[in-house]
Each structure stands twice: as structure tokens, then as C-alpha cells.
Amino acid sequence: MVVSPAVEDEIGRSENMNYSQEQVMELKRKAIQVRANILEMIPPGKVGHLGGSSSIADVMAALYFHTMQVNPADPKDPTRDRLIMSKGHAVLAQYACLVELGYFPREELSKVKTLDGILQGHPDMDKTPGIEAVTGSLGQGLSISLGMALGFKVDNLPNRVYTILGDGELAEGQVWEAVMAAHGFQANNLTAIVDFNGLQATSTTKEIFPIENLAQKWDSFGWNVIEIDGHDMVQILDALEAAKAFTEGPTVLLAHTVKGACFSFAEGKAKYHNAAMTEEEYKQAWTCIDKLKREVEA
Amino acid sequence: MRTSDSLRKTYGETLVELGKDNKDIVMLEADLGNSTMSALFGAAYPDRYFQMGIAEQNMASVAAGLSLTGKIPFINSFAVFATGRAYDQIRSSVAIANLNVKICGSSAGLSDFGDGKTHQSIDDIALMQVLPNMTVLSPCDAIETEKMTKAMVESNGPVYLRINRNDLPLVTDPKAEYKIGQMTEMVKGKDVVVFATGVMVQQSMEAAKILEKEGISIRVVNVSTIKPLDVDALESYCEGVKGVVTAEEHSIFGGLGSAVCSALSKKRLPIEVLGVQDSFGTSAENYSILLKHYGLESEDVAKKVRAVLAAN
Numbered sequence: 001m002v003v004s005p006a007v008e009d010e011i012g013r014s015e016n017m018n019y020s021q022e023q024v025m026e027l028k029r030k031a032i033q034v035r036a037n038i039l040e041m042i043p044p045g046k047v048g049h050l051g052g053s054s055s056i057a058d059v060m061a062a063l064y065f066h067t068m069q070v071n072p073a074d075p076k077d078p079t080r081d082r083l084i085m086s087k088g089h090a091v092l093a094q095y096a097c098l099v100e101l102g103y104f105p106r107e108e109l110s111k112v113k114t115l116d117g118i119l120q121g122h123p124d125m126d127k128t129p130g131i132e133a134v135t136g137s138l139g140q141g142l143s144i145s146l147g148m149a150l151g152f153k154v155d156n157l158p159n160r161v162y163t164i165l166g167d168g169e170l171a172e173g174q175v176w177e178a179v180m181a182a183h184g185f186q187a188n189n190l191t192a193i194v195d196f197n198g199l200q201a202t203s204t205t206k207e208i209f210p211i212e213n214l215a216q217k218w219d220s221f222g223w224n225v226i227e228i229d230g231h232d233m234v235q236i237l238d239a240l241e242a243a244k245a246f247t248e249g250p251t252v253l254l255a256h257t258v259k260g261a262c263f264s265f266a267e268g269k270a271k272y273h274n275a276a277m278t279e280e281e282y283k284q285a286w287t288c289i290d291k292l293k294r295e296v297e298a
Numbered sequence: 299m300r301t302s303d304s305l306r307k308t309y310g311e312t313l314v315e316l317g318k319d320n321k322d323i324v325m326l327e328a329d330l331g332n333s334t335m336s337a338l339f340g341a342a343y344p345d346r347y348f349q350m351g352i353a354e355q356n357m358a359s360v361a362a363g364l365s366l367t368g369k370i371p372f373i374n375s376f377a378v379f380a381t382g383r384a385y386d387q388i389r390s391s392v393a394i395a396n397l398n399v400k401i402c403g404s405s406a407g408l409s410d411f412g413d414g415k416t417h418q419s420i421d422d423i424a425l426m427q428v429l430p431n432m433t434v435l436s437p438c439d440a441i442e443t444e445k446m447t448k449a450m451v452e453s454n455g456p457v458y459l460r461i462n463r464n465d466l467p468l469v470t471d472p473k474a475e476y477k478i479g480q481m482t483e484m485v486k487g488k489d490v491v492v493f494a495t496g497v498m499v500q501q502s503m504e505a506a507k508i509l510e511k512e513g514i515s516i517r518v519v520n521v522s523t524i525k526p527l528d529v530d531a532l533e534s535y536c537e538g539v540k541g542v543v544t545a546e547e548h549s550i551f552g553g554l555g556s557a558v559c560s561a562l563s564k565k566r567l568p569i570e571v572l573g574v575q576d577s578f579g580t581s582a583e584n585y586s587i588l589l590k591h592y593g594l595e596s597e598d599v600a601k602k603v604r605a606v607l608a609a610n
Contacts, residue, residue: 082366125395133366134395137386140359144391147363147371154324154346154369174387177356185348 018241019066027233028296030100031061035262036289037096041112041119044282048112051272053092055197055230055257056164062236063162064097067244072101075129081159082132082148086141087166087195088122089274094131095119103130139172141165142192146182149190149250160244163192168200171209176221182250183222191243192223192252195230197259201273218252230255263288303465306404308440310335312447313372314342320451324364326350326357328375333463334404336374354379358387358399365397370451376410377403377419377460381426392456393429400450401426401458406436407496407547408579408588409463418579424552426458427525433457433478434524436546436554438499439468442522445476453478462497462547464585469500470520478523481531485518490603491539493521493532495554497589498545498572504596509603516543516603524554529561541568541606545599547589549574568609570602 019027034057042048063083064070071077085094092112099106104118111117118127122136132148135141145163152159169175182190196214198205205211218225224246228235236255243251259273260266263285277285317323317339324346331337331349340347350357354375361371373380380403381388392399403422410417427434435450435457437443443461450457457478469484484499485506494502502518509516519535521527536542542562544555555571562569574592582588589595 133362134390137390140355140362140387140391143356143359143387144363144366146356147360147365148367149363150348150360151324151364151367151369155367174353174355174359177351177353178359181350181353181356181360184351 019237023066024233024237025296027061027065030065031058031233032289032292032296033100034061034093034096037099037109038092039282039285039289040109041092041095042277044279045276047274047276049089049092049274050263050266050277051199051259051269052087052090052166052195052197054261054263055259056090056093056195057096057261058231058233059164059193059195059236059255060093060097062233062240064101066237067240068160068162070101072103072130075103079159082145082161084133084135084141084145084161084163085123086135086163087138087169088136088141090164090166090195091123094123095128098128098130104128138166138169139174142175142178142182145190146178146185146187149182149187150185152189153187160189160191163190165192165194166200167194167196167198167205167211167214168208170194170211179218179221179223186248187250188247190250191240192250194252194254195257196254197257199259199268199270199273201270203270215254218254222249224249224251225254226251227254227256230257231261262292303440303468305437305440305443305461305466306333306335306463308443309402309447309461310338312444313339316448316451317343317346320370321346322368322370323451324348324369324371326361326371326373328352328354328357328379330375330404333376334374334402336372336402354383355387358384359391361399362391362395362397365399370398370400372400372402374402374404376417377406377422378417381419381422381458385425389429393431396431396455398454399456401456402461403458404461405463406460407462408592409585411582411585411588414581415578420549420574420579421552422460423524423546423548423554427557428552431456432525434460435478435522436460436495436524437522438496438520439466439470441468441470441472442476446478446522449476449478460496466497467500469503479526479528480523481528481535482520482522483517483535484520485516487515487517488538489515490541490543490606491517491519491535492543492545492599492603493519493554493558494545495521495524497547498594498599501594501596502545502599505599505603508596508600514603514607521554524557527557527561532558532561533565536562536565536567539567540610541570543570543572543599543602543606545572545602547574547594549576551576568606570606572598572602
């Protein structure tokens with residue numbers, strides 16, 4: 001069943017809220033901090049995946065600072081929920097969350113993608129505390145997540161698994177193998193989130209490999225589908241809660257996002273998929289952060 | 299003591315036996331369970347058996363995820379699909395992360411004789427041994443298969459097991475201890491050493507009998523762990539011989555022959571590599587015809603031994 005925007009009714013929403021208005025404010029602040037941390041990792045001249053990291057920043061903030069059960073003091077805590085960044089190039093958004101939670105020292109941010117650093121160009125569970133698998137070769141993360149979900153099911157454990165996919169990544173056939181399998185195994189402890197920003201490395205997803213009617217596609221594959229504005233914190237939280245509550249099988253959130261979100265010069269431009277900012281752009285980026293802060297506090 | 303000559307049946311039965319006490323073992327299967335014999339596990343422990351359908355790529359990455367929850371997943375398919383179809387998944391999801399995933403490549407080599415080149419694997423050892431962290435095992439009989447399967451469960455990290463579809467004679471000692479990495483002297487001899495793996499072990503043992511009649515004495519060593527290759531043992535078995543022959547049911551590129559040549563590159567010994575030349579497989583009425591067609595019989599081993607002696 002395809003559900004359009006998770007909950008639209010302000011009044012109805014307040015009855016089942018699993019968060020307070022103050023928490024929503026705090027999560028919005030966290031999302032800004034996530035974007036600030038992303039900027040910190042890619043100063044002018046350093047190539048990095050700004051676009052796809054900032055498009056998923058709000059969802060990541062909701063997951064790490066509210067929805068998921070995590071234990072930064074013990075990254076291997078068996079009761080933790082798992083997050084797999086299948087679109088591994090957006091790992092900057094994950095590092096930005098992990099550093100806020102204290103998984104590793106802030107000094108590491110400046111050493112991302114260096115020989116001495118622990119933050120690799122793509123997620124590496126051996127190098128970085130809090131990273132749960134090796135991803136980056138696109139299309140494999142949902143399968144890995146399904147394996148985890150099945151492992152928890154075999155042992156009747158309550159852990160949940162979250163997977164972040166790119167919309168461009170959905171061209172990988174393996175994704176759909178996993179989609180079919182997850183439905184077959186009724187993996188109701190698995191939630192996929194598609195960072196539906198409409199752009200990939202060289203152009204729009206529509207031009208490169210059209211995947212129209214995405215909601216209907218997932219729906220016809222047996223998934224619970226929720227479409228949301230991926231930059232609306234309340235919609236994100238409600239959808240994640242609805243995914244938890246849905247027990248018949250896996251849920252996918254189609255999060256409509258803007259590539260490069262919040263950074264005006266980069267928004268909606270494929271060029272910033274993986275690029276170096278100029279000094280001027282970098283200054284502008286911090287101005288965007290300040291503007292966001294003012295908006296939230298207002 | 300195992301009496302069956304079937305490597306794959308032994309593999310399936312051993313896992314059923316191990317799975318009784320070890321609840322972490324889980325099996326994943328890609329619609330070939332009756333051939334790989336993983337179905338035996340499914341019948342015994344349906345809750346720990348995952349039918350993944352004809353989707354090997356997903357199967358390999360799902361196994362990675364299962365291992366990340368503490369399970370010991372075995373993925374099963376024909377060798378050609380288990381390694382080739384899911385290569386990047388094994389590389390990225392499994393090997394880079396050094397996860398405890400066990401891969402069973404069944405119907406390996408030319409042993410799926412009737413199905414032809416799309417189903418025969420002459421490149422699986424090459425694909426697997428090039429991966430860092432990967433262990434590559436190639437048993438020569440059912441006795442060794444049983445020991446290896448047990449050792450795989452005990453080991454930590456990714457392992458590839460290459461299994462022949464056809465029944466093979468029991469040639470190894472059932473009482474001998476086994477550990478991953480060992481190579482075993484099957485026939486004592488002094489003129490030439492033959493390093494063989496899989497079905498070529500018994501062919502090389504037959505070759506020893508042929509050559510004995512000609513006054514040529516060969517040492518036959520079963521190299522059932524292709525990786526990590528025990529280079530010290532390899533060198534010690536070369537002591538006193540006039541030449542080296544390698545024998546495998548695999549491409550001459552990237553398999554046992556390549557590994558041995560690389561390891562012995564500093565030795566001034568003539569080496570002959572016996573294997574499938576640079577070609578794919580083909581359908582045949584039975585396995586023996588194929589071994590003959592590709593020059594993988596005992597007489598072919600003997601020819602290589604004579605050649606290496608002639609090079610002296």
C-alpha cells in the first residue's frame with residue numbers, strides 16, 4: 001500500500017508523537033551540525049561528496065540522534081541497531097553523526113581520506129568505530145542489511161537495521177534481488193531509506209537510467225512504502241516510527257531530497273556529487289550554515 | 299569413518315553433523331541444493347536454512363550480513379556462479395571486510411561434464427586466490443572434504459571450498475590429523491615432485507605407477523590448500539628432485555601452477571604446469587572423456603614428468 005506523506009495532519013500527529021517539539025528543534029540543530037561537520041571534512045580544494053552527503057543529512061540526524069538505539073561507549077554493543085550506508089560515497093554524513101556521538105575524536109575529521117586517518121573514502125568497518133560493514137561498491141548494502149536482519153530474526157532479537165540507498169544506486173540489479181528477498185523473508189526489522197535526490201554523478205537519474213513510479217515499484221515488490229520530504233524533520237520522524245510499527249514486512253522511505261541541500265550554490269547540481277569547493281564557495285557554504293541556524297532559532 | 303566416495307554428499311552430511319551442536323551455522327542456497335547437497339542441512343534445520351533463489355549476488359552479501367550478527371554462513375552454488383556471478387560481492391562485502399563467510403563452489407572444474415562451458419569452472423581458484431584474506435581449499439577426496447568442512451567451521455575468516463561433482467576414490471588417510479594449510483606427501487619418490495590438487499592427485503598417483511615401470515621415481519604431493527600456500531613445505535618437497543610438475547583441473551593461468559611457479563621463482567628447477575589450456579569447457583558424455591579431452595589423465599602427468607626430466 002503506497003502511503004503519501006507520512007502524516008499531514010498537525011493535530012492528529014500530536015496524539016501519537018514519540019517526540020516533543022523541543023526534541024524536533026534539537027534534531028534540526030543536529031542536522032545543521034551534521035552539515036557543518038561535512039564542511040569541516042572537505043575544506044577548499046579537497047574533493048568530497050558534498051551533494052549526496054548533504055541530501056541525506058536530515059535523515060541521518062533523525063536516525064542517529066533519535067530513532068536508532070546506539071551506544072557510542074561500546075560500538076559493538078550487541079543490542080545496537082545497525083545502519084548500513086549502501087550509497088557509501090555519502091559516508092561523510094555518517095562520519096558527521098558518529099563524531100558528534102563521540103565514536104572518534106574530532107581531529108579525525110580533517111584527516112578524512114588520508115593515509116594516517118581512520119576515515120576512509122568509503123565505509124570501512126575495520127578502520128572506523130561505528131561503521132558496520134564494508135560498502136561503496138554500489139548495490140550491496142541492502143543485501144548486507146537483510147543478512148543482519150535475518151540473523152537477528154533467527155535469534156529472536158529486537159535489533160533493527162536501516163539502509164541508506166541512493167536513487168541512482170537503484171540501477172544496480174542486486175538491489176532488486178534484495179528487495180524481493182526481504183519481502184519473501186518478511187524482514188519487518190529492516191527499513192530502507194532512498195535518498196531520492198534525482199541526481200547522480202554525471203546527470204539526472206531520469207536521464208541516465210529512468211526509474212519511474214518508484215513508489216509503485218517498491219509496493220509491487222511487497223514493501224510498505226512511505227513517501228516523505230526528506231528535509232522535513234517531523235515527516236522523517238513519523239515515517240521512521242511508522243516503519244517500526246509496521247510488522248508485516250520491510251518498509252521503505254522514499255525521501256524526496258535535494259542534492260547539496262542547504263548549500264545554495266550546490267543545490268540540484270550534479271557537479272557537486274564529488275567536487276572540491278573554491279575558497280569563495282566554501283565561505284558561502286558557511287554562510288548557508290549560519291542562515292540555517294538563524295531560521296531554526298527563529 | 300566415512301566410506302562414501304561423494305565429496306558433495308560428505309560436505310552436506312558433515313554440516314548436518316556439525317550443525318547439531320553449533321547453532322551459529324547457517325546455510326544459504328541458490329536453487330541448487332540437491333546438487334550441492336546443502337539441502338541435507340535444510341531438511342535437518344529448516345530455521346537455519348535460507349533459500350535465496352537464483353540470486354547469487356544477493357546471497358553473497360546477505361551472508362556477509364549474517365556473519366556480522368555472529369552467524370557462520372555457508373553459501374552454496376556451482377563453483378562458476380558462487381565465485382564468478384557474485385565476484386564483486388565476495389570481494390567487497392566479504393573479503394575486504396574479512397568476514398567469516400564460507401563459500402562452497404560445488405560441481406567445480408569440468409566435473410559438471412554434461413552442462414558444458416557455462417557451468418564448468420576453470421577460473422574459480424584464480425578468482426578466489428587473488429583476494430586478500432581469502433583461504434582457498436581444494437580437497438582430493440571425501441575424507442579430506444569432511445576434515446576441511448570441520449576446519450572451515452573452526453576457522454575465522456572467508457574460505458572458499460572447491461568441490462568435485464563426481465565420486466572420487468578415497469586416497470587420503472582417514473586417521474591423519476588435518477589442518478588448513480598443510481600439504482601431504484601421497485607417494486614417496488626422488489626424481490621429480492608433482493604438486494597436484496583435487497582430482498589430479500589420484501591421476502598423479504596413477505602416473506607414479508606408470509613411471510615406476512620406466513624407472514622414474516616421482517614424489518606426489520597433495521596441495522589441498524592453494525592459499526595460504528605453505529612455501530616452506532613446498533620448498534622442502536623440492537629438495538633433491540630434478541624438476542617440478544604441477545597438476546590441476548583448472549586453467550593454467552591463476553591456479554595452483556601459477557602459485558607454485560611464483561613461490562619457486564628463485565629455485566633453479568625446471569617446472570611444467572599441467573592444467574586446462576587457455577580455453578573454456580565443453581559438454582561430454584561423462585567426466586572421464588572430458589579429463590582425456592583436456593589432457594588431465596595420469597598419462598598426461600607422466601608426459602610432463604618426462605618433459606621436465608628431459609629439460610635437465
